[in-house]
Structure formats: structure tokens, C-alpha cells
Amino acid sequence: MMAKTVRTQRVNATRELILATAERMFAERGVHEVSNRQISEAAGQGNNTAVGYHFGTKTDLVRAIARKHSEQIEERRKELVAAAEGSTDVRDWIVCLVRPATDHMGSLGVPSWLARFNAQLMNDPSLREVVIEESLTSPMMRKILDGLSECLADLPLEVRLERGDMARSVIVQMCAEYERAVAEGTPTARATWHDMATGLIDGLVGLWTAPVTR
Amino acid sequence: MMAKTVRTQRVNATRELILATAERMFAERGVHEVSNRQISEAAGQGNNTAVGYHFGTKTDLVRAIARKHSEQIEERRKELVAAAEGSTDVRDWIVCLVRPATDHMGSLGVPSWLARFNAQLMNDPSLREVVIEESLTSPMMRKILDGLSECLADLPLEVRLERGDMARSVIVQMCAEYERAVAEGTPTARATWHDMATGLIDGLVGLWTAPVTR
Structure with a gap:
């Protein structure tokens, strides 16, 4: 024994x-x-x-890395979703989408690699799907996407999906650049992951609520 | 002879x-x-x-590829800048920023590689700087960025730069994904590069004009 x-x-x-x-x-x-x-x-x-x-396989390994972080991220999602429950303000749901990941990244110390790992996955369509699937099976993520969709019900479906792609891309890329700057000691306009996320959330609120050209 | x-x-x-x-x-x-x-x-x-x-060197080669496309893109910029001259509507300047590249990409036939080439450069900070420098030396690009800055004069400088980073990232990434989808025959919500750019421009207008949390 x-x-x-x-x-x-x-x-x-x-x-x-x-x-x-x-x-x-x-x-x-x-x-x-x-x-x-x-x-x-x-x-x-x-x-x-x-x-x-x-x-x-390598796909299994990528999934295992994603899972290693997902438990803690899901805990933070739970707290923020509880606070956003019932809200029809799109910002509340964007906060739920962004902060669990950025809070977690901020907790990893310097240097961390998660944000750049995620950005590398974006370059590979099949591995990207693995990670997206992985996060879509999270019960909290489902609630967040439902909350977001309800706030954006006036958008045509294809525009909602398109802006979802834009938002995901900008979140992944900005986190990776911030992580790299912090790791390399490059000066950053935002002093903390929390402040960096605030700037990201501001921009995404605008992106998602912008008028649509028909 | x-x-x-x-x-x-x-x-x-x-x-x-x-x-x-x-x-x-x-x-x-x-x-x-x-x-x-x-x-x-x-x-x-x-x-x-x-x-x-x-x-x-490889850097010289990357610069030569970027230059190969930049003449035609610059021609299209000239037309759109002439139309936007004096405008204080941020959308007009975002059109100048996006359409010259997307129009050019649409003209390259299928499959094209430029959008994915650009996206790969984004992953390398030093090569990315080469290409950004290259486009900043374009007289029309300077005019576009000046026009954009004037429309966004109310934004704190660091937020303007931050949103510039977000916009560049989203333009590069969405063009690369669209190019890949077209090349692989994956169905796309937008039938043409022109329509795809319209969706991108809509979102970027929102991103750049969103209220700022202090």
C-alpha cells in the first residue's frame, strides 16, 4: 500500500x-x-x-493541458455567473467571459505560458476546435453564452457568430501579447491583468453592440 | 543587349x-x-x-513579400482617402484602414496566401515590427491613422493605442480565417471579401468608439 x-x-x-x-x-x-x-x-x-x-496523442496532450487550467477557471466563472444571473446588460456577460481567464492568468506568476499556448492553438483549426469543444462542455460557459445571446437577440444569428469569432480572437491575442510583455519585462500601458481585462471588456462591449450594416 | x-x-x-x-x-x-x-x-x-x-536574410525576404503587395494596396488607399478627406466620421477612416487590404485579397484568386502569411507574422514580434514599419512608411497609411486619431481625440492616448492593437489583431485574424475557409471550401457566412469586410468594419466602429471605464 x-x-x-x-x-x-x-x-x-x-x-x-x-x-x-x-x-x-x-x-x-x-x-x-x-x-x-x-x-x-x-x-x-x-x-x-x-x-x-x-x-x-498530441491532441490528448493538448486537451490535458487545457483541462489542467479549466477547473480553476470554472470556479471563478461560477462566482461571476452568480453575480450576473438575470442581467440583461451585455457587459455583465462579457465580464463573465473575460475575467475568469484573465484572473487565472494573473494568478500563475511570471513567466506564465497559458495565454501564448492558447494563441498558438488558434493557428491550428483542428486543435482549436478541441479547446473550444472542451470549454463549451463547461456548464458555466454554456450559461455565459446563453446570457450573452439573450442580450444580443436583436443581432442576426450570423452577425452574432461573426462577432463571437472576432471577440474570441481579440481575447486570445491580447492576452498572449500582454503575457509576453510581462514575461519579457516590456513596459505595458496596463499595470495588472485586471486592468488589462477592463480595457478588453470595454472594447468588446462596443464590438458586440455596434450597429449592423444591412 | x-x-x-x-x-x-x-x-x-x-x-x-x-x-x-x-x-x-x-x-x-x-x-x-x-x-x-x-x-x-x-x-x-x-x-x-x-x-x-x-x-x-529571411527578414529581407519577408519585407520583399510585403512590398510586392503594398503598391496595389496603396493605390486603393489613395482612392478611399480622397473620398474620406476631411471627414470626422470614424467609420470613413476605418473603411480606409480595412478595404484596401481586403479588396486586394479578394483580387488574388483562390487559393490566396497573403492573409495567412500576415497572420503568421503576428506570432513573431520582430517580424511583425518589420511589416508594421513597412506599412507606416506608406504616405496614405499615415493619413489614415491621422484621420482616425482626430476622430478619436477624446480617447486617452493609451486606450487609443490599445484599441489600435485590438483592431489590428482582429483584422489580421479574421482575414486569415476567411482566406482559409475560402481556400478549403468551408461554407462562410459572408459570400465575398467585400461583405466580410463590411462585418469587420461594423465591429471595429463599435470597438473604437466604446465608452472607457476610468
Whole structure:
């Protein structure tokens, strides 16, 4: 029993190490440019197939990294959704969409890699779908998207989807640039992730509520 | 003299072929993942140093690709700036910012690579700066940014810059996704580059004119 616990702890530590290493390498170099073998090596695994053994395919590994963060993000969503419940002010729902991720990113310390990891996924249509699916299965995310849709019921469906794509792209890209600036010590106009998110939320409220040319 | 003309034509054809090959390869795989040697080979050059011989470094090559398109884009800017001259409606200047590029992309046929080439550059801070510098030296682009700034004079400078970053990111990303969808035959909500740009312009007007939280 004792031996089994120690072994489980060791396996968990290895898995954590592989996840952290892969997140950093994907963020720095892109998901397609890094092989499972290179990740195994960089994580100091004697066995070059360690990633495959612990996680499976690269898609499985990407999903595992996304999941590692999603629990904490979902907790924060819960709080904000409780505060927004019943609101018909689109800003309240955009806050629910942005702050859980930016609060979490701010909590990761410097340097963090999550925002740049997410941005790299955007370049790959199939992996992007994996992560979007992953977040759409979150019960809180469903509530947020429903709340948002209700506030935007006057928009034609295709415009709502189009602006959803624009918003997602801008959130992912701005977070990645902010994370990179902080990591590299480049001066930023916004002192904190919280203030950076405020600027993002302001802009997205405008983007989503703008008049539509027919 | 005759021989010299033929040689010049052959050199120009080689340069054009290298530019088109590099644009496609950068768009598909990322600027950092493709070497000058690979481009020379893919362009069917017996000499693996052809890229270096004709263009110099990779940064020089990226700049040459950007320049190849910039003349036509600048022509279209001229027309739209003439129409916007003196306007204090932010939309007129956003039209000047978006349509010259999207009109040009629409003129390239299917598949085109320019939008995805631009999106790949966004991932690399140093190459991104090269292309931004390149477009900032365009006299029409200066006029457009001045016109835009005048319409947005009430925004604090740092918010204006922040929204400029958001807008650039969304333009680049949405064009790349539209280009990919068209190239792969995926259904799109917008039937043409012109209509796609209209949706983009609508959203950007909202983004840039949104109220600012202090």
C-alpha cells in the first residue's frame, strides 16, 4: 500500500512535469513544431515515449493541458455567473467571459505560458476546435453564452457568430501579447491583468453592440 | 543587349517564383519553421542558396513579400482617402484602414496566401515590427491613422493605442480565417471579401468608439 502511494505520487509528479514542459514548449514554438519525443527529452524523461505513455496523442496532450487550467477557471466563472444571473446588460456577460481567464492568468506568476499556448492553438483549426469543444462542455460557459445571446437577440444569428469569432480572437491575442510583455519585462500601458481585462471588456462591449450594416 | 534583357527577365521570373513560394510556405507552416534552403528547393532552384542570393536574410525576404503587395494596396488607399478627406466620421477612416487590404485579397484568386502569411507574422514580434514599419512608411497609411486619431481625440492616448492593437489583431485574424475557409471550401457566412469586410468594419466602429471605464 505504502509502495503503491509512492509510485502514484511519482507518476503524478511526472505527469505534472510533462504538462508544464509541453505548455511552455508549445507556447514558445507552436504546437506543430514540437514532437512528443522532444517534450519527453526536455522534461528529463529517460524514456522518449513518456508523453505517449502518460497522455497518448498530441491532441490528448493538448486537451490535458487545457483541462489542467479549466477547473480553476470554472470556479471563478461560477462566482461571476452568480453575480450576473438575470442581467440583461451585455457587459455583465462579457465580464463573465473575460475575467475568469484573465484572473487565472494573473494568478500563475511570471513567466506564465497559458495565454501564448492558447494563441498558438488558434493557428491550428483542428486543435482549436478541441479547446473550444472542451470549454463549451463547461456548464458555466454554456450559461455565459446563453446570457450573452439573450442580450444580443436583436443581432442576426450570423452577425452574432461573426462577432463571437472576432471577440474570441481579440481575447486570445491580447492576452498572449500582454503575457509576453510581462514575461519579457516590456513596459505595458496596463499595470495588472485586471486592468488589462477592463480595457478588453470595454472594447468588446462596443464590438458586440455596434450597429449592423444591412 | 538582347542577351542582357533575356537574363533580366529570367532573374525577375526567378525572384517572383521565390516570393510566391515563400509566401505560401510561410502561410502554411509559419515563418520560423521554413528555412531559406527549403524555399529554394521548393521553388525548384538547383542552387540551395538562391533565396540568399536574390533577397538576403529571411527578414529581407519577408519585407520583399510585403512590398510586392503594398503598391496595389496603396493605390486603393489613395482612392478611399480622397473620398474620406476631411471627414470626422470614424467609420470613413476605418473603411480606409480595412478595404484596401481586403479588396486586394479578394483580387488574388483562390487559393490566396497573403492573409495567412500576415497572420503568421503576428506570432513573431520582430517580424511583425518589420511589416508594421513597412506599412507606416506608406504616405496614405499615415493619413489614415491621422484621420482616425482626430476622430478619436477624446480617447486617452493609451486606450487609443490599445484599441489600435485590438483592431489590428482582429483584422489580421479574421482575414486569415476567411482566406482559409475560402481556400478549403468551408461554407462562410459572408459570400465575398467585400461583405466580410463590411462585418469587420461594423465591429471595429463599435470597438473604437466604446465608452472607457476610468
